[in-house]
Amino acid sequence: MNGPEIHVEFAPELGMFVPPARRTGATAVVTDGVSTLGHVVESLGVPLTEAGALVVNGRPVPVSYIPAAGDTVDVRPVERPQQVPGAPLRFLLDVHLGTLARRLRLLGVDAAYESTDIGDPALAARSAAERRVMLSRDRGLLHRRELWAGAFVYSTRPDDQLRDVLGRFAPTLMPWxxxxxxxxxxxxxxxxxxADRIEDGTQRSYDVFAQCAQCGRAYWKGAHHDSLEAIVERALAEFGS
Structure with a gap:
């Protein structure tokens, strides 16, 4: 680039996306004079899914704003809880987030999941077609323009991933x-x-069942119920309405 020089400062929450030299204070960026501020922010490493307000010289601007020489830009994090307008709140998770998908479903949250790697273009297309928030740890995927909406999952630990998503989007919880x-x-x-989907011992030991209206899978309060119930209780205690 060989154009207007601006100064950009990223909020500490966005530090993981930018080089160490840009994590503290405002740093100089030379732009081309025609690219939008949204493009500049993404070119510096931050997916727009993670950028909240863009404040230029003290006033908020849209991502379509064209930076001018001498501008001072403050890139803030997404406000929580984040509002996703235009569709019921529902999610799409990529192949690496299977445990998170199951835990969201356990809490009654609409969470579609691709158990095979169908590729970033197909995931982005599904997000747009079904108006689902794409959850991923793939920064490249979150840069795709076709996404309906998206969010980076910051942790690799399922407990922390669940807490992050619930805290960020505040979905309605309807466990089980x-x-x-x-x-x-x-x-x-x-x-x-x-009866045709459970073993004889289960039939003798349990009387309360449920089944999936879509795939027909049978459910009952079996050996793993206590550990699942603990996940539900923690989520309701912290994020339930």
């Missing part, structure tokens, strides 16, 4: 209402209705 396998809705079922 979705299939953790396919994201379909659960409905009450009698023992006879699910």
């Amino acid at each position: 209402t979705r299939c953790t396998a396919c994201n379909g809705l659960l409905q009450e079922a009698t023992k006879d209705q699910v």
